[in-house]
Amino acid sequence: MQKNFFKQQLLLIISLLCMSLIIVIRTHAQNPFEDAVKQLNSDNAKGYLQPWVTAFGTNLNSGFYHSADISNLGLTVRLDIIGMGTFIGDKQKKYKTKNPFDGTDVETATIFGEMGTVVSPDSLVLYQFQNGQVKTSFIPFVVPQLTIGDLYGTQGVIRYVQTPEINNVPEASVFGIGVRHNVSRYIPAVPVDLSAGFLYQHLKIGELFDATTFMIGAQVSKSFALLTLYGGLQYESISMDIGYEYKGSIPGYTPPSTKITLNVEGESQLRGTVGFNLSFFPVHLFADINIGSAIAASGGIGFGF
Amino acid sequence: MGKKKFSIIAFSGIIILFLSGCELSKYPLILDASGKSKTIRIDANPSGTFSDSATVSIEDLKELTDYDIDSIRFYNLTLHVTNDTSDANATFSGNITVEGEQLLSLTNVQLSEFSKERSIFDKTIAGYSYNRSGVLFLLNALKTQSPSSIKVKVEGTAGNNELHFDLTITLYAQVFANP
Numbered sequence: 323m324q325k326n327f328f329k330q331q332l333l334l335i336i337s338l339l340c341m342s343l344i345i346v347i348r349t350h351a352q353n354p355f356e357d358a359v360k361q362l363n364s365d366n367a368k369g370y371l372q373p374w375v376t377a378f379g380t381n382l383n384s385g386f387y388h389s390a391d392i393s394n395l396g397l398t399v400r401l402d403i404i405g406m407g408t409f410i411g412d413k414q415k416k417y418k419t420k421n422p423f424d425g426t427d428v429e430t431a432t433i434f435g436e437m438g439t440v441v442s443p444d445s446l447v448l449y450q451f452q453n454g455q456v457k458t459s460f461i462p463f464v465v466p467q468l469t470i471g472d473l474y475g476t477q478g479v480i481r482y483v484q485t486p487e488i489n490n491v492p493e494a495s496v497f498g499i500g501v502r503h504n505v506s507r508y509i510p511a512v513p514v515d516l517s518a519g520f521l522y523q524h525l526k527i528g529e530l531f532d533a534t535t536f537m538i539g540a541q542v543s544k545s546f547a548l549l550t551l552y553g554g555l556q557y558e559s560i561s562m563d564i565g566y567e568y569k570g571s572i573p574g575y576t577p578p579s580t581k582i583t584l585n586v587e588g589e590s591q592l593r594g595t596v597g598f599n600l601s602f603f604p605v606h607l608f609a610d611i612n613i614g615s616a617i618a619a620s621g622g623i624g625f626g627f
Numbered sequence: 628m629g630k631k632k633f634s635i636i637a638f639s640g641i642i643i644l645f646l647s648g649c650e651l652s653k654y655p656l657i658l659d660a661s662g663k664s665k666t667i668r669i670d671a672n673p674s675g676t677f678s679d680s681a682t683v684s685i686e687d688l689k690e691l692t693d694y695d696i697d698s699i700r701f702y703n704l705t706l707h708v709t710n711d712t713s714d715a716n717a718t719f720s721g722n723i724t725v726e727g728e729q730l731l732s733l734t735n736v737q738l739s740e741f742s743k744e745r746s747i748f749d750k751t752i753a754g755y756s757y758n759r760s761g762v763l764f765l766l767n768a769l770k771t772q773s774p775s776s777i778k779v780k781v782e783g784t785a786g787n788n789e790l791h792f793d794l795t796i797t798l799y800a801q802v803f804a805n806p
Contacts, residue, residue: 357692357806361659422703423748437654443748446762449702450801453654 356530358433358455360566367564368586369417370452374433374461375533376588376616377408379560381463382496382523383537384408385620386479388599388608389550390515390543392504398471400606400626407462408618410434415454422449434458465496469626475504481523498523505540517541533562539593550599552610560588591615603627655697658802660688666709666795671719671785678782683798685768686775694804701762701769703748703799704730708741714788715739720754721783723761723796726774730761735786744797769800 362370385404392398415435421428423443430439430451438451464483471477481498502519506512520538525531539556565583597610597620609621665681688699706723717738723731731747734754747757768777779796 357658358656361657423746438657443746446759446766447702447748448700450657450700452657455654455656457653 373414377461379588380408380616383558390517390541402624404622406620535560553596559590655803660800663798671790680780684776697803701765707744711792717788718786728764729758
């Protein structure tokens with residue numbers, strides 16, 4: 323019985339890993355996506371891509387913790403497979419740019435939007451801004467996380483995943499490192515567990531995108547037998563460097579170089595998290611909801627003790 | 628509910644959530660065809676006439692991408708003056724035609740207006756207006772890819788000053804492709 327249970331868990335993990343590969347391929351590496359970017363000058367690229375950058379940052383900064391309970395000295399080794407997703411609202415589907423004919427402000431589609439806005443200097447000629455290329459209300463991602471501790475109330479966290487280049491689909495990799503520390507040990511009278519920590523991550527997708535994320539936050543949790551309820555507050559940011567060969571043309575605009583390098587900052591945000599963890603030693607199931615300037619959910623399975 | 632069933636339900640939920648993910652390339656990809664430019668040298672004495680032409684090829688627009696091309700649209704034509712050694716107040720009058728169709732009329736227009744790239748649709752320049760027949764010709768030529776090249780003719784008369792400049796004419800189009 324126990325053997326079958328673990329066999330099924332293993333199959334589920336393999337399915338999740340396969341899916342993460344497919345998702346990375348489908349979401350980030352299609353040529354139409356890169357081709358759409360290459361048509362944009364630096365100002366338009368920022369507006370067009372910023373919601374995508376923010377969604378990625380929100381995803382990557384999710385699922386860091388599932389309890390605030392860290393012992394002062396003991397052995398913790400836990401591998402979590404974390405699925406996360408950020409919801410894309412109407413606000414993320416439009417940005418403001420300039421009309422190429424008269425320089426007035428125009429609102430048009432981001433990468434998540436519908437059709438690009440059409441502007442016209444008269445009734446004869448039409449110019450259409452780039453169409454949205456990823457239609458979704460949800461951006462998913464999966465990442466494995468290894469937690470090791472506990473030493474003086476401190477745990478270390480490592481995240482790493484890499485997908486190879488397949489059929490012109492660029493390789494993608496995520497590396498993250500974090501630390502969490504038990505704060506309850508300094509205030510023993512508090513009836514809940516408290517901890518604080520930070521997480522730094524580096525994401526690279528092909529030659530076009532190179533991002534770093536950072537989060538710092540405080541966590542609280544309370545355990546009831548198998549169930550742990552947890553929550554927290556964190557401040558987070560993402561910065562993505564985008565480099566590409568500009569292939570578009572705009573009347574009156576001559577780029578200093580066709581090689582465009584720009585930095586897109588995601589919307590920095592303060593985020594609140596509430597969630598639960600169920601422990602069926604040594605298997606753990608967890609899920610949480612995250613509310614900030616973007617709304618995200620994460621959930622998954624962990625193995626370890 | 629047993630823990631086995633619970634975990635299967637929980638992870639089926641996650642899988643469904645992921646599969647509800649992304650739909651890519653629902654709309655055509657819009658490629659800005661790099662501006663097709665030709666430069667004409669203009670030299671004229673005071674009150675003298677000038678006339679020259681250039682041919683802009685448009686047949687390679689369909690080779691811009693490997694994707695299936697849905698349509699090609701003309702959206703702008705611009706004028707830009709460089710290497711200008713004319714008098715600062717130089718003016719000129721004339722017209723620009725495309726394959727014989729009137730595209731632009733100019734009457735006593737200040738040459739200095741074109742020291743930066745100007746659209747034929749610019750409404751801020753006095754004595755400067757486009758003609759519908761020329762615009763319709765360009766729209767149709769790019770839509771049908773016929774003819775494969777377009778002859779642009781510039782002719783006019785200088786004002787009271789000599790004219791010495793290069794006039795660059797640039798054609799802009801958008802290519803709608805289905806990835």
